[in-house]
Amino acid sequence: MSDENPGIDAVAPPWIADQSESLLAQRGHAWLLQGPSGLGQYALALSLVRAWLCEHPTAQGACGYCGSCHAIAVRTHADLCVLMPETEMLALGWPLSEKAQTEIDDKKRKPSREIRVEAMRDAVEFSQRTSARGRGKAVLVYPAERMNTITANALLKTLEEPPGDVRFVLASEAAHQLLPTIRSRCLGHSMQWPSETASLSWLQAQGASPADARIWLRASGGRPSDALSLARSGRDAKSWALFPKAMAQGDVSAVQNWAPPDLIDALQKLCHDMMATAMQALPRFFQSADLPKVPAMPPLVQWSKSLMASARTAEHPFNPGLMLESLVSQAQNALNSGR
Ligand SMILES: [Zn+2]
Numbered sequence: 001m002s003d004e005n006p007g008i009d010a011v012a013p014p015w016i017a018d019q020s021e022s023l024l025a026q027r028g029h030a031w032l033l034q035g036p037s038g039l040g041q042y043a044l045a046l047s048l049v050r051a052w053l054c055e056h057p058t059a060q061g062a063c064g065y066c067g068s069c070h071a072i073a074v075r076t077h078a079d080l081c082v083l084m085p086e087t088e089m090l091a092l093g094w095p096l097s098e099k100a101q102t103e104i105d106d107k108k109r110k111p112s113r114e115i116r117v118e119a120m121r122d123a124v125e126f127s128q129r130t131s132a133r134g135r136g137k138a139v140l141v142y143p144a145e146r147m148n149t150i151t152a153n154a155l156l157k158t159l160e161e162p163p164g165d166v167r168f169v170l171a172s173e174a175a176h177q178l179l180p181t182i183r184s185r186c187l188g189h190s191m192q193w194p195s196e197t198a199s200l201s202w203l204q205a206q207g208a209s210p211a212d213a214r215i216w217l218r219a220s221g222g223r224p225s226d227a228l229s230l231a232r233s234g235r236d237a238k239s240w241a242l243f244p245k246a247m248a249q250g251d252v253s254a255v256q257n258w259a260p261p262d263l264i265d266a267l268q269k270l271c272h273d274m275m276a277t278a279m280q281a282l283p284r285f286f287q288s289a290d291l292p293k294v295p296a297m298p299p300l301v302q303w304s305k306s307l308m309a310s311a312r313t314a315e316h317p318f319n320p321g322l323m324l325e326s327l328v329s330q331a332q333n334a335l336n337s338g339r
Contacts, residue, residue: 012047013202013224015194016040020047020061028187030159030168032144034175035191038223041171042092042142044191046072048169049138053079068133078132081123083141086111097122113146113315120151127158127166136165144170145177152179159185199224203231212237219269221284233262241290244270248292250332252325260314260323264307267331271304274335295337303334 012020023031023044031048033041050062050072062069071077075094082094086104089096090111096104097119103109123139131137141147147155156179159168170186172178194202196217202224203213208231215237220226231237239254243266246254255263270291273283278294310327 012043013040013194013198015192015198016043016047017060019044019189019192020051021059023048023189024051024057024061025059026187029162029166030186031170032175032178032183032186032188033169033171033191034188035173036223037173038220038226039191039193040225041173041191043225045140045142045169045171049080049140049167052138052167053077053133053135055133055135068135071133079135079137081126081137081139083115083119083123083139084143085113085115085146087113088142115141115147115151117148117150117154120147120154124154124158128163131165136167139166139168140171141168142171143174144172144182145174147178149179152182156182156185193222194224196222199227203227206231215240218287219285221269241287244273244286244291247328247331248335250328252328255324255328258324260320260327261311263324263327264311264314267327268304268307268311270331271300271307271334275300275304292335295335299334299337303330306330 031045033044035041047061050069051057053068053072054062055066055068056063068077068079072080082089084092084094086096086100095101096111100116100118104111127137127139129137141155158166159182162168168186170178170182175183175188199217199222200210200213203217204210206228208216208228212231213227216227216230217224219230219240243254247267247270255266258266269285273286273291274294275297276283277288277291278297278300282288283291310323314323
């Protein structure tokens with residue numbers, strides 16, 4: 001997304017801009033932005049570091065046109081250190097270290113899904129250097145829960161004895177997984193849920209039709225950033241309504257081009273909604289009318305556990321085609337058992 005257009009950073013959704021303004025009005029050298037995924041943790045973190053480093057910041061945040069704002073837009077700011085898993089860096093258009101890029105280009109290894117110890121060492125060294133542009137320095141960590149114990153401890157040392165002019169923003173989608181000592185060193189901010197109206201009009205401003213915006217917002221459980229990823233995934237919004245019954249019928253052709261992690265995500269949502277319906281609660285991701293008849297609860301619970309186990313191995317399946325088939329047949333069994 002933003003790798004195609006670095007300038008897109010400048011256009012934060014209104015609810016992110018509001019939160020940014022309120023955090024900028026407070027003092028703090030380390031923020032922890034927390035909440036479930038899809039609420040814009042990364043956008044808010046970026047908005048904060050842009051404002052901290054900007055040459056002409058206002059109460060609303062960065063100016064958007066100074067040398068510092070430009071350097072961030074083109075991903076070459078000497079006073080900004082971005083600590084992310086390599087997979088995220090690549091997806092969001094941030095350059096890797098020369099060494100890491102060469103190792104990946106030479107196929108010595110795949111991009112890491114964790115924040116690597118080497119990257120953390122570079123970040124510690126970065127925080128001890130003097131600021132190049134004289135507006136201090138910033139370290140952005142996202143998603144912070146992807147640090148292992150070694151990297152987290154290295155960061156903790158720097159947080160405990162911050163070298164003067166460096167500020168931190170940790171953005172997390174699972175803050176409970178962070179070391180308590182890290183959490184206690186940061187000022188916490190819980191991400192706000194935007195209203196449905198605000199989310200829908202933002203999605204439409206990003207190019208989704210009103211009908212698609214509504215479907216994808218529902219499919220993402222009301223999380224606008226996730227809804228935008230779905231809208232841009234190339235999938236047909238209408239197929240979301242047909243998905244539950246296709247699964248009950250074991251129709252693999254309905255999902256044949258899907259990546260296994262996407263299918264697992266959709267099946268987890270379906271499983272959630274079936275369990276909710278079984279307990280007389282409202283479904284969250286699908287419309288009631290689109291769901292198949294409710295099966296017995298025990299198979300649903302079993303299915304939910306299997307999906308969680310699959311989610312852990314879905315990134316590198318032995319055979320993606322076989323994995324799709326087995327996930328669909330498992331869904332069909334669970335949805336048709338004992339009713
Ligand atoms: Zn600026």
